[in-house]
Amino acid sequence: MIFGAIHFISWHYAFPTHAQLLLWRISSVVLVAEPFCLALEAVLNWITDDSSLGTWKEAVASILLIFFSPSIVLGPIVYILARMAILIISFLTLRNPPSTALQTISWTTYIPHL
DSSP, rough: OOHHHGGGGGSSSOSSSSHHHHHHHHHHHHHHHHHHHHHHHHHHHHHHHHSSSSSSHHHHHHHHHHHTTTHHHHHHHHHHHHHHHHHHHHHHHHHHHGGGGGGOOGGGGGTTTT
């Protein structure tokens, strides 16, 4: 989840196309949400297997488990696709950098003793 959250830093960066920006944002959300869903599903499985809890807690956990069950099958596939999208967009963005990235910096203005 921390790896995915790092990609939120570039949420407002300039991308060459709007489609790449949307794909980056969607992939970042997937990289954070999918591990959370798997962890939540593990907790719900533990709750439904624990017989010492009340029946209403088990019933609520069972209902919630129905919504998170597809994340076992589809989750890893979507997560891998999101990781691949982040990697590909990273390299595609390098081929068309913003004009400010190519400016020469005058270091003497930042370091006065040079």
